[in-house]
Amino acid sequence: MKISRFVPPARVLLGPGPSDVPARVLLAMAQPTIGHLDPAFINMMEEIKALLQYAFRTDNSLTLPISAPGSAGMEASLANLVEPGDKVIVCRNGVFGARMADIVGRIGGTPVLVDNAFGEAVDPDKLADALKRHPDTKVVAFVHAETSTGVLSDAKTLAEVAHRAGALVLTDTVTAVGGVPVETDAWGLDAVYAGTQKCLSCPPGLSPMTLNERAMDKVKGRREKPRTWFLDFNLLMGYWGTGKRVYHHTAPINLLYALHEALVMLQEEGLEASFARHRQNHERLVKGLEGLGLEMAVPAAIRLPQLNSVLVPAGVDEARVRADLLAWFGIEIGAGLGELAGKVWRIGLMGQGSNRRNVALCIDGLRAALAAQGYHP
Amino acid sequence: MKISRFVPPARVLLGPGPSDVPARVLLAMAQPTIGHLDPAFINMMEEIKALLQYAFRTDNSLTLPISAPGSAGMEASLANLVEPGDKVIVCRNGVFGARMADIVGRIGGTPVLVDNAFGEAVDPDKLADALKRHPDTKVVAFVHAETSTGVLSDAKTLAEVAHRAGALVLTDTVTAVGGVPVETDAWGLDAVYAGTQKCLSCPPGLSPMTLNERAMDKVKGRREKPRTWFLDFNLLMGYWGTGKRVYHHTAPINLLYALHEALVMLQEEGLEASFARHRQNHERLVKGLEGLGLEMAVPAAIRLPQLNSVLVPAGVDEARVRADLLAWFGIEIGAGLGELAGKVWRIGLMGQGSNRRNVALCIDGLRAALAAQGYHP
Numbered sequence: 001m002k003i004s005r006f007v008p009p010a011r012v013l014l015g016p017g018p019s020d021v022p023a024r025v026l027l028a029m030a031q032p033t034i035g036h037l038d039p040a041f042i043n044m045m046e047e048i049k050a051l052l053q054y055a056f057r058t059d060n061s062l063t064l065p066i067s068a069p070g071s072a073g074m075e076a077s078l079a080n081l082v083e084p085g086d087k088v089i090v091c092r093n094g095v096f097g098a099r100m101a102d103i104v105g106r107i108g109g110t111p112v113l114v115d116n117a118f119g120e121a122v123d124p125d126k127l128a129d130a131l132k133r134h135p136d137t138k139v140v141a142f143v144h145a146e147t148s149t150g151v152l153s154d155a156k157t158l159a160e161v162a163h164r165a166g167a168l169v170l171t172d173t174v175t176a177v178g179g180v181p182v183e184t185d186a187w188g189l190d191a192v193y194a195g196t197q198k199c200l201s202c203p204p205g206l207s208p209m210t211l212n213e214r215a216m217d218k219v220k221g222r223r224e225k226p227r228t229w230f231l232d233f234n235l236l237m238g239y240w241g242t243g244k245r246v247y248h249h250t251a252p253i254n255l256l257y258a259l260h261e262a263l264v265m266l267q268e269e270g271l272e273a274s275f276a277r278h279r280q281n282h283e284r285l286v287k288g289l290e291g292l293g294l295e296m297a298v299p300a301a302i303r304l305p306q307l308n309s310v311l312v313p314a315g316v317d318e319a320r321v322r323a324d325l326l327a328w329f330g331i332e333i334g335a336g337l338g339e340l341a342g343k344v345w346r347i348g349l350m351g352q353g354s355n356r357r358n359v360a361l362c363i364d365g366l367r368a369a370l371a372a373q374g375y376h377p
Numbered sequence: 378m379k380i381s382r383f384v385p386p387a388r389v390l391l392g393p394g395p396s397d398v399p400a401r402v403l404l405a406m407a408q409p410t411i412g413h414l415d416p417a418f419i420n421m422m423e424e425i426k427a428l429l430q431y432a433f434r435t436d437n438s439l440t441l442p443i444s445a446p447g448s449a450g451m452e453a454s455l456a457n458l459v460e461p462g463d464k465v466i467v468c469r470n471g472v473f474g475a476r477m478a479d480i481v482g483r484i485g486g487t488p489v490l491v492d493n494a495f496g497e498a499v500d501p502d503k504l505a506d507a508l509k510r511h512p513d514t515k516v517v518a519f520v521h522a523e524t525s526t527g528v529l530s531d532a533k534t535l536a537e538v539a540h541r542a543g544a545l546v547l548t549d550t551v552t553a554v555g556g557v558p559v560e561t562d563a564w565g566l567d568a569v570y571a572g573t574q575k576c577l578s579c580p581p582g583l584s585p586m587t588l589n590e591r592a593m594d595k596v597k598g599r600r601e602k603p604r605t606w607f608l609d610f611n612l613l614m615g616y617w618g619t620g621k622r623v624y625h626h627t628a629p630i631n632l633l634y635a636l637h638e639a640l641v642m643l644q645e646e647g648l649e650a651s652f653a654r655h656r657q658n659h660e661r662l663v664k665g666l667e668g669l670g671l672e673m674a675v676p677a678a679i680r681l682p683q684l685n686s687v688l689v690p691a692g693v694d695e696a697r698v699r700a701d702l703l704a705w706f707g708i709e710i711g712a713g714l715g716e717l718a719g720k721v722w723r724i725g726l727m728g729q730g731s732n733r734r735n736v737a738l739c740i741d742g743l744r745a746a747l748a749a750q751g752y753h754p
Contacts, residue, residue, distance in 0.1 A: 249448040
């Protein structure tokens with residue numbers, strides 16, 4: 001089998017992630033690899049930590065990128081915070097909550113699912129009720145921005161409810177960070193993890209995270225080691241810490257160049273400006289979709305500006321629309337996941353991909369793909 | 378804190394890894410990110426699997442890169458193959474064997490350490506004795522090429538010994554693959570994992586692995602799920618399999634571009650030619666080191682051509698030599714690890730970095746750095 005160079009086709013990534021990566025970030029990543037113990041690299045690690053503190057709005061000293069994608073960040077947080085026998089309330093309102101519950105079971109915890117309908121936000125009252133029924137809950141976990149549905153939950157209120165019951169709060173901000181406010185310190189989120197390939201405009205493969213003192217105390221006070229060596233925070237702290245570094249694994253050097261540059265871009269624009277831009281282009285997109293006679297799947301109050309679920313109109317073959325967009329324009333949009341499979345499209349305007357050019361292109365492309373099926377506004 | 382673009386210093390990576398990454402691979406990685414469900418990407422995944430089968434010399438259908446560095450490959454193999462209560466013999470002759478034992482304990486297995494001196498190869502007789510004392514051993518794990526010492530063990534014989542006792546064989550080939558023969562099928566290695574940042578000349582962040590039918594049967598027959606979701610082979614098979622793909626995590630797209638190109642380069646050169654080149658430049662290096670009056674730390678018969686441990690001469694400050702090499706020439710060589718800390722340097726000639734230019738540069742650099750401390754051949 002003779003295999004030759006791979007050349008990716010030209011794409012515009014308007015799905016649930018990865019999002020388009022700016023040339024600046026791609027070129028930063030293509031700089032020559034250096035050693036992970038090189039003084040210059042260690043200095044860059046410090047800068048990444050500071051830039052992530054900015055992105056997460058936190059002063060937590062344990063703020064670092066896990067050397068694997070966002071789902072490893074989910075596993076890392078749970079595997080470290082949850083001890084065998086611990087009860088963990090997982091608020092489920094989409095695909096990613098279900099995944100959390102699976103992980104809790106594997107590491108010996110007891111998951112308690114608090115279910116909200118697919119496409120609804122997590123209900124703080126349901127969480128409060130569950131905490132009353134399970135007062136021995138150690139950790140409450142929820143997804144801030146559900147990528148499978150395009151729904152934003154009220155992390156601040158959920159954290160308050162959990163803290164009143166004495167539980168730690170673990171928040172998935174994979175799709176949130178950089179696109180909507182994530183106030184780690186102000187909201188008292190105890191453990192937060194994210195991904196790089198959504199609103200940070202960086203290739204996938206890293207999971208930024210942050211833990212506050214309360215969470216660190218739980219990790220340090222564990223009765224037994226986490227059931228993972230690769231994701232053990234005590235070991236990762238030794239590798240990323242400010243004292244003498246202890247070799248753990250080989251960090252993904254070039255991906256970290258990319259993350260550094262993507263975070264420099266975020267800092268240059270400013271978080272508030274980034275949030276406003278996501279909001280503004282979201283509004284433009286909704287207007288354009290409504291102009292096509294399409295309906296949003298999620299109520300305005302809980303819509304994610306960076307991930308837009310749109311109802312597939314009756315009589316339209318949703319997969320063919322996606323295929324035509326890809327073939328004719330190179331546009332990738334997302335299919336529905338789980339209960340929403342076949343019922344919605346998911347249109348991402350994430351990170352640098354949230355711009356007017358992409359809104360215009362998306363609306364125009366959809367118009368053409370729908371017209372090909374005899375659908376007209 | 379104002380942080381601006383990171384520009385890595387010019388380096389020549391002659392340490393234990395990462396090794397220098399060719400411009401071809403860096404540029405492949407810098408191509409625009411596409412979606413992980415894109416038909417073009419899925420086709421590239423198939424090509425990577427075929428190229429890895431070539432590198433591992435195997436027909437195993439489960440041959441894929443884990444989306445995290447080599448140490449995650451170690452954890453993945455153990456977490457899937459070992460069930461709670463399983464006895465695992467870990468042959469330890471360096472730092473990485475010790476790490477395996479730590480992981481076995483975390484996932485509920487019972488590690489039995491078979492110790493060989495730091496800097497020696499794993500002794501098949503010691504393994505045979507241990508298997509007699511522990512006939513209920515389920516898995517035998519060892520490191521083929523110990524990066525901490527520069528020693529090659531006889532994987533073929535070790536596998537024979539383990540199989541005679543009915544145990545599965547798990548082999549760490551992080552530093553081996555591409556540099557010395559790894560005959561997965563011919564030697565009957567049941568599970569093999571590797572890294573990308575050594576003799577494959579790719580940035581760190583991925584761990585290629587392969588499992589044969591025997592190993593897969595063990596994984597499929599588990600009584601309980603692995604204690605990891607992110608590294609669960611049953612789920613990874615769904616994502617990388619040939620049937621309808623099931624979303625698991627978001628693959629590190631751009632790192633996979635890099636791995637694809639690095640493997641295309643390996644295929645172009647051919648494995649045998651690559652092994653011969655590593656051998657030849659190793660011999661040139663040894664000659665040059667002996668010309669400087671330096672002694673190799675490892676007997677010729679078990680030396681790794683790609684990683685050369687050299688004894689630090691009496692009276693020489695080894696850390697200063699490394700610092701001077703870095704400051705004057707941009708050359709990175711490695712320090713000793715574990716018991717060999719302070720006693721040896723580790724000089725890597727790995728992947729595309731194994732070339733005459735680097736041998737000449739290394740010898741010349743060492744001559745200058747040693748002369749600065751009053752040491753002359």
